[in-house]
Amino acid sequence: MKVNIPPIKSQGIKTKLVPWIASIVPSDFEGLWIEPFMGTGVVAFNIAPKNALLCDTNPHLINFYAAIASGEITSEIVRHYLTIEGVKLLKKGEAHYYEIRDRFNKEHQPLDFLFLNRAGFNGMIRFNKKGGFNIPFCRKPQRFAPAYITKIVNQVEHTVKLLKVKPFNFKCQSYENTIRTGNNNDIIYCDPPYVDRHVDYYNGWDENHEQTLYDELCVTKSKFILSTWHHNDYRENKYINSIWKRFNILTREHFYHVGGHEKNRNPMIEAIITNYDISLNEHQKPKKRKQLMLLETKHST
Numbered sequence: 001m002k003v004n005i006p007p008i009k010s011q012g013i014k015t016k017l018v019p020w021i022a023s024i025v026p027s028d029f030e031g032l033w034i035e036p037f038m039g040t041g042v043v044a045f046n047i048a049p050k051n052a053l054l055c056d057t058n059p060h061l062i063n064f065y066a067a068i069a070s071g072e073i074t075s076e077i078v079r080h081y082l083t084i085e086g087v088k089l090l091k092k093g094e095a096h097y098y099e100i101r102d103r104f105n106k107e108h109q110p111l112d113f114l115f116l117n118r119a120g121f122n123g124m125i126r127f128n129k130k131g132g133f134n135i136p137f138c139r140k141p142q143r144f145a146p147a148y149i150t151k152i153v154n155q156v157e158h159t160v161k162l163l164k165v166k167p168f169n170f171k172c173q174s175y176e177n178t179i180r181t182g183n184n185n186d187i188i189y190c191d192p193p194y195v196d197r198h199v200d201y202y203n204g205w206d207e208n209h210e211q212t213l214y215d216e217l218c219v220t221k222s223k224f225i226l227s228t229w230h231h232n233d234y235r236e237n238k239y240i241n242s243i244w245k246r247f248n249i250l251t252r253e254h255f256y257h258v259g260g261h262e263k264n265r266n267p268m269i270e271a272i273i274t275n276y277d278i279s280l281n282e283h284q285k286p287k288k289r290k291q292l293m294l295l296e297t298k299h300s301t
């Protein structure tokens with residue numbers, strides 16, 4: 001499966017897990033694809049269901065994609081904007097990055113959010129206690145070279161084309177409300193922050209949040225797919241055994257890069273938890289089912 005990268009990136013982006021997630025979506029799925037934790041949108045944009053409700057508490061992610069969906073942001077507008085700001089960045093260096101960061105923190109313009117996301121350190125998204133974007137400059141004043149602008153423009157164009165034909169709805173709201181909208185034929189894909197990790201203004205997540213998520217998913221009429229971590233070399237995700245154990249748990253190894261050096265590759269066992277048994281999915285085509293068996297190890301906890 002060719003996975004398209006969306007125009008916005010983040011440290012929690014699930015690009016590498018998309019084929020796995022796609023492989024457990026029933027092939028006859030026709031309902032609403034619901035994401036309470038949309039993030040960069042990479043999962044929904046690649047699954048490309050008929051219809052989707054994509055939500056997040058970070059308004060900047062929602063505003064960016066809502067602006068693409070409404071036609072306020074087009075690939076031509078992005079090219080024009082990045083070309084102009086890229087020239088200024090080359091001339092003024094990091095002072096220009098921080099000027100845009102200050103402007104974004106006052107005016108919250110989606111194009112400035114894209115600029116910061118692509119010129120900030122490691123493509124990270126992080127907000128301070130007051131909700132201000134606080135990622136430092138990537139220290140590359142030549143960041144917006146023509147080839148890089150074209151790459152981003154193509155990513156925007158892909159999203160523009162998708163959102164022209166798919167009536168996807170973007171909403172800034174907390175996960176409880178989003179999950180409650182799910183009906184019988186829908187699938188809720190949940191990718192919540194991990195407890196005690198990456199904590200920032202929009203990403204606080206603790207045991208109570210995890211418990212509420214469980215309570216909501218226990219009573220939903222929809223199918224759900226939940227992404228989380230199972231264990232790494234040092235720790236286990238204790239919520240797998242304490243909270244999630246009554247559901248189906250699938251695991252798979254994934255490598256996280258910490259600090260950008262190959263030698264710092266840390267294997268992490270990812271988990272996918274579902275409230276439906278994918279091995280009993282009659283609608284799965286035989287070939288797809290075979291691929292699934294190769295891809296996944298059913299974890300018995």
Ligand SMILES: C[S@@+](CC[C@H](N)C(=O)[O-])C[C@H]1O[C@@H](n2cnc3c(N)ncnc32)[C@H](O)[C@@H]1O
Pocket residue numbers: 010012013014015036037038039040041042043055056057058173174175176191192193194202203204205
């Ligand atoms: C791990 S990221 C999702 C990543 C996404 N699947 C992707 O591949 O880009 C978690 C997301 O949850 C959002 N979030 C945090 N707390 C939330 C809450 N209470 N309700 C809804 N969204 C929340 C964050 O803003 C963040 O975008």
